[in-house]
Amino acid sequence: MNAPLSAYDRRQFLRYTRTERWPMLDRRPVDATVHRDLLAGMLGVPPEQVTAEIEAMRAEAVRAAAGLLTDPGLRAAVEALPFGAGDRVVAVGDSITADRVGWFEMLDAAVAVTGTGGFTLHNLGLSGNTTADVLERFDLIEAARPTRVLMMLGTNDARRHGRTTGYPMATVRETERNLRALVQLITGELGAEVTLITPPAVDGRSADEFFAALPLSWDVAAVAGIAAVVRTIDAGCLDPHAAMRAHGPRELLETDGVHPTPAGQRFILATILRGLAPGTRTARGGQEPAQVSAGSDAPP
Numbered sequence: 001m002n003a004p005l006s007a008y009d010r011r012q013f014l015r016y017t018r019t020e021r022w023p024m025l026d027r028r029p030v031d032a033t034v035h036r037d038l039l040a041g042m043l044g045v046p047p048e049q050v051t052a053e054i055e056a057m058r059a060e061a062v063r064a065a066a067g068l069l070t071d072p073g074l075r076a077a078v079e080a081l082p083f084g085a086g087d088r089v090v091a092v093g094d095s096i097t098a099d100r101v102g103w104f105e106m107l108d109a110a111v112a113v114t115g116t117g118g119f120t121l122h123n124l125g126l127s128g129n130t131t132a133d134v135l136e137r138f139d140l141i142e143a144a145r146p147t148r149v150l151m152m153l154g155t156n157d158a159r160r161h162g163r164t165t166g167y168p169m170a171t172v173r174e175t176e177r178n179l180r181a182l183v184q185l186i187t188g189e190l191g192a193e194v195t196l197i198t199p200p201a202v203d204g205r206s207a208d209e210f211f212a213a214l215p216l217s218w219d220v221a222a223v224a225g226i227a228a229v230v231r232t233i234d235a236g237c238l239d240p241h242a243a244m245r246a247h248g249p250r251e252l253l254e255t256d257g258v259h260p261t262p263a264g265q266r267f268i269l270a271t272i273l274r275g276l277a278p279g280t281r282t283a284r285g286g287q288e289p290a291q292v293s294a295g296s297d298a299p300p
Contacts, residue, residue: 004044013043014053016095016259021126023137057100064101064266065109077273078110083148085118090146092134094156096200097125101262103269104150122146130156130169131178138185149186152197153179154226155258163215172225179233195276196234198227198241200268201249206257218258238275240268
């Protein structure tokens with residue numbers, strides 16, 4: 001039997017593990033109590049404790065959103081979000097998006113606090129996902145019936161496995177191909193608008209120290225290369241990578257050097273809100289970013 005996790009490790013597990021997004025269980029949904037019991041079984045704690053800890057994280061996201069809204073500029077950005085009545089805004093990403101106290105959950109809470117309405121928000125973030133994984137579950141994006149997609153991917157593509165060679169999950173070229181394919185599928189087949197978001201910066205020294213005992217590492221240069229690809233595909237992308245690099249990423253990241261702290265998530269959301277503000281998302285030549293992404297940038 002596995003040793004029980006510390007309170008911190010249990011919280012981290014619950015922050016990022018959303019069994020309802022596991023493809024098999026997303027395609028064959030089960031009752032919410034099954035997910036609660038599954039998490040409880042994996043952690044070796046009572047189901048009621050799982051419920052309480054998840055509710056506490058939801059309350060934390062609400063408090064973080066309320067704090068963010070004390071900034072008049074950010075409150076105005078939330079109230080002026082460029083989503084229309086009837087829009088279904090879907091976030092596609094990895095653990096940074098799946099995070100229960102992450103940027104998208106804070107955005108959802110901020111929208112509720114301000115009463116900004118007429119659209120709905122749906123989180124399809126799934127821990128560990130690469131761009132190839134998201135291509136594999138494109139049917140689940142389609143099932144969400146999005147009209148707008150906010151897509152932040154690439155961190156796990158830069159993950160390397162092995163103690164000496166360190167094989168990447170994807171090369172930067174493969175990531176570019178996958179991102180272009182996803183944009184074409186979402187805009188072309190679903191008729192939805194895509195906003196690409198660069199993956200946040202990674203702190204290589206912290207990551208190397210944290211994962212030293214495992215055959216696992218992160219390629220900081222590859223993350224930066226993926227961010228550059230995102231800027232090439234969508235000239236109007238949202239760019240938390242550049243913002244974090246300018247700020248200094250270490251204090252915005254957990255000890256693993258990869259996942260943002262709650263403060264880092266607030267920083268990411270603030271960057272996204274400023275980028276979504278009316279008049280800020282204009283691609284080169286005055287075209288809308290999704291039109292640029294879906295045209296000559298289509299994958300071979």
